[in-house]
Structure formats: structure tokens, C-alpha cells
Amino acid sequence: MEYAYVNSRIRAMKSRLLDRRQLDQLINKHDIDALITELEKTPYREELERAGVQYSGVTRIEYALRKDLVRAFRNLLSFTSGEEEENLLAITLNRYDVQNIKTILRGKRIHATPGEILDCTIPAGELDEAALTELVKQPDVKSVIDLLATWGIVYSRPLTKAFKEYSDTRDMLVLEYAIDTYYYQYALATLKGGETEDHRVIRDMVITEIDISNLRTVFRVLRDQIDREDAKRYLLEGSSELGLATLLSMMKGGTLEGALKHLEHTSYQFLTQVPPEYVSAQKISAFEKELDRYLVRKGIGYFIGDPLSIAYAIAYTWAKYAEVTNIRVIARCLVSEVPEKDLREALISV
Amino acid sequence: MVDWGIPVGAGIAFGLGALGTGIAQSKIGAAGAGTIAEKPDLFGLMIIMVAIPETLVILGFVVATMIMIMLV
Numbered sequence: 492m493e494y495a496y497v498n499s500r501i502r503a504m505k506s507r508l509l510d511r512r513q514l515d516q517l518i519n520k521h522d523i524d525a526l527i528t529e530l531e532k533t534p535y536r537e538e539l540e541r542a543g544v545q546y547s548g549v550t551r552i553e554y555a556l557r558k559d560l561v562r563a564f565r566n567l568l569s570f571t572s573g574e575e576e577e578n579l580l581a582i583t584l585n586r587y588d589v590q591n592i593k594t595i596l597r598g599k600r601i602h603a604t605p606g607e608i609l610d611c612t613i614p615a616g617e618l619d620e621a622a623l624t625e626l627v628k629q630p631d632v633k634s635v636i637d638l639l640a641t642w643g644i645v646y647s648r649p650l651t652k653a654f655k656e657y658s659d660t661r662d663m664l665v666l667e668y669a670i671d672t673y674y675y676q677y678a679l680a681t682l683k684g685g686e687t688e689d690h691r692v693i694r695d696m697v698i699t700e701i702d703i704s705n706l707r708t709v710f711r712v713l714r715d716q717i718d719r720e721d722a723k724r725y726l727l728e729g730s731s732e733l734g735l736a737t738l739l740s741m742m743k744g745g746t747l748e749g750a751l752k753h754l755e756h757t758s759y760q761f762l763t764q765v766p767p768e769y770v771s772a773q774k775i776s777a778f779e780k781e782l783d784r785y786l787v788r789k790g791i792g793y794f795i796g797d798p799l800s801i802a803y804a805i806a807y808t809w810a811k812y813a814e815v816t817n818i819r820v821i822a823r824c825l826v827s828e829v830p831e832k833d834l835r836e837a838l839i840s841v
Numbered sequence: 842m843v844d845w846g847i848p849v850g851a852g853i854a855f856g857l858g859a860l861g862t863g864i865a866q867s868k869i870g871a872a873g874a875g876t877i878a879e880k881p882d883l884f885g886l887m888i889i890m891v892a893i894p895e896t897l898v899i900l901g902f903v904v905a906t907m908i909m910i911m912l913v
Contacts, residue, residue: 493871495868495869495871495872495875496871496872496874496875497875498872498875499871499872499873499874499875499876499879500875500876500878500879502875502876503875503876503878503879503880504879506880
């Protein structure tokens with residue numbers, strides 16, 4: 492692929508991301524209308540104007556951000572259209588499909604309205620807005636899975652297999668684990684054998700996501716004192732740094748402090764720096780936040796990777812995701828009148 | 842008898858310079874096209890960037906000319 496052309500376009504797109512000064516200006520706004528006015532001075536203006544026809548306030552911002560994010564990711568895919576790299580980039584963006592399907596299944600489980608569910612989705616993967624709209628209209632979990640199967644969407648296979656167990660236990664974790672496992676194993680199988688820098692970058696990010704998902708599971712198991720044998724089946728395979736043996740020994744100790752000791756001298760050593768009061772209070776949200784930040788920082792770090800590889804595109808997807816998340820956090824905090832100090836703490840990678 | 846070394850040397854000086862310019866311009870041109878697609882206001886700057894490797898072929902031409910003068 493002609494990376495000189497593609498990465499130049501992405502560099503230009505990156506230059507339109509908000510810098511620290513612009514983000515500070517957004518943080519300093521006192522109400523949602525002032526925030527919208529400030530956002531209208533940024534590249535989000537176009538989508539905000541379109542969203543303004545239907546929505547107002549936070550909903551307007553959220554709708555515009557979602558549209559802008561999807562447009563940026565679709566642009567990236569169009570640059571690689573017809574090339575081998577399109578499949579590699581699709582692996583990264585398909586995580587949004589998995590996330591969207593999980594959101595819809597959860598929504599159906601708690602009988603949320605189609606509108607509410609659709610607002611929580613990000614149609615950046617293969618399932619576009621029309622497909623997601625059709626999915627959220629289904630009456631229950633079974634119908635969503637059946638519709639995915641009718642469309643020949645690959646994720647219907649693990650969901651159909653796991654549905655029997657779900658209908659017996661009514662445990663959404665069964666379906667979520669099935670689709671996660673399928674996505675990560677499919678991604679790793681696609682990347683197997685590829686020795687280029689592009690394959691290495693995507694594999695590295697997929698494995699990091701597997702590690703983070705497993706660490707979340709371990710922390711929850713320890714906090715809720717779930718049986719280790721029950722929890723074992725919800726661990727994802729594929730990582731060499733935090734293999735199943737390490738994760739099982741983390742759970743074996745039965746305490747967060749003991750589990751954190753196993754992370755010393757690994758890439759996740761930063762978790763041992765979490766303040767002790769959070770550890771003793773078993774506040775795993777602090778760990779989850781650190782893990783999220785680590786994932787985003789790692790993704791954005793690829794901006795300084797090989798300039799003639801897919802690294803730049805991957806870094807852009809994470810930088811854009813971080814920016815949209817940060818603006819959403821600012822908007823939500825403004826509405827809830829959260830103090831500026833807490834707001835800044837809630838932002839990622841600032 | 843004609844000494845072929847001098848014109849061949851001039852040809853190499855000019856040819857390799859032109860080849861280098863071609864390779865550099867292909868890369869810069871692709872990057873420039875990508876940049877202009879996103880930021881059309883950088884068109885002028887990109888033209889200058891694409892023209893910079895021309896110096897290689899110009900230097901090659903000058904060296905080739907100086908070699909050829911030796912024939913006169």
C-alpha cells in the first residue's frame with residue numbers, strides 16, 4: 492500500500508484533533524450552551540449543525556461526536572479500500588461491532604427502549620447505523636441473535652452456541668464471553684503467520700486488549716469472591732505475558748494485594764502504584780481506569796512508530812476515540828456540575 | 842579513437858541524478874497528494890516540496906556538462 496499517501500492524509504486529520512489548549516477552553520466553560528458554542532469553533536462544527544436540527548444540549552453533542560467519530564473511521568477504511576491492510580484495520584474497528592452487539596444484548600435484557608440502546612452504540616465497524624437500528628428494534632435477545640444469523644454476521648455463531656446456556660442461567664456474561672472469545676481468537680488467527688510491522692502492531696494491540704479484559708475479570712473475581720473454578724472459564728487465551736497460569740495464580744491468593752504482586756516486572760506494573768486506600772477498599776474502578784488509560788496511551792504511542800506502516804492509522808483511531816471520550820466526559824460533567832478537579836481526573840490521556 | 846569513458850561518465854552523472862530525483866519525487870508526490878486531499882490550502886507548499894529533489898538532477902546535469910566540456 493502507498494503509505495506515504497495514506498499516512499499524509501492521516502497526519503492532516505491528526506492536525507485537526509483538539510490540542511491541550513482547546514481542551515482547556517472546553518473544560519473552562521460554565522454551561523452546556525457555552526460548550527456547544529466553543530465546539531462550533533472546532534472541526535466538530537459541521538456535525539453539531541446537523542445534530543442541532545433534531546437535538547439540543549448534551550444529546551446534540553453526543554450525537555455529533557458519534558457521527559464525527561464514525562465518519563473519521565469510515566474515511567480511514569476508505570483509504571485502505573481493496574488493499575490487504577483494509578483487513579488489518581477492520582480487525583481494529585470490528586471491536587466496535589462486538590461492543591455494539593454487547594450493548595444491544597444488554598439493552599434487550601433490561602428492556603431498554605430502542606432509542607436508548609441506539610444512543611449507546613458507535614456504528615464504526617461493519618454493522619452500520621441502518622443495521623444497528625434494525626437490531627435494536629428486535630423484541631428480545633433471541634431475536635437479535637437470529638437476525639445476526641440471518642444476515643450471516645460471523646458473531647451469530649458463538650452467540651447461537653452460547654444461547655442455550657444463557658437461557659438456562661439468564662447470565663449475560665455467558666453471551667459476552669462467547670462473543671469476546673470469538674472476536675479475539677478470530678483476530679489472532681487472521682494475524683497468525685504475518686511477520687510484517689503491520690501485523691506486529693495489530694497483534695500487540697489485540698493482545699493488550701486480551702490482557703486488560705483478563706485483568707478486569709481477575710479483579711472482579713477477587714472483589715466479589717467468586718469461585719476460582721467458575722471464573723476460570725471466563726479468561727481469554729492468547730497472551731504470552733499474562734498467560735492463564737499467571738492469571739490463575741493471581742486469583743489463587745484471594746486478595747487484591749497478592750494479585751498485584753504478580754504484576755511486578757510486567758507491562759502492568761503501573762497498577763501496583765494505585766494508592767493503597769483504593770486497594771484496601773477494593774475499589775476496582777481505579778484499576779479499570781488505569782487500564783483504560785494504559786490502552787489508550789499505548790494506542791496513541793504508535794504515532795511514533797514506523798511512519799510507513801499501519802501504526803499511524805492505529806494511533807489515530809485511539810487518539811480520536813480519546814478525544815471524543817474526553818468531550819463526552821466534559822459535557823456530562825458540566826451538566827452534573829462536577830468540580831473541575833474531578834472532571835480533569837475523569838479525562839483520559841490528558 | 843573516441844574515448845567512451847567521458848560521455849559514459851557524463852551519462853551516469855546525469856542518469857543517476859535523474860533516477861534519484863524520480864524516486865524522491867514519487868514518494869513526496871504521493872505524500873503531497875494525501876496532504877492536499879485533506880488540506881487544499883497547502884498546495885503551494887507541496888509544489889515547493891515536490892520541486893526540491895529537482896536539485897539532484899540539476900547538479901547531475903551540471904556535472905555531466907563539466908565532464909563533456911573535457912571533450913572539447
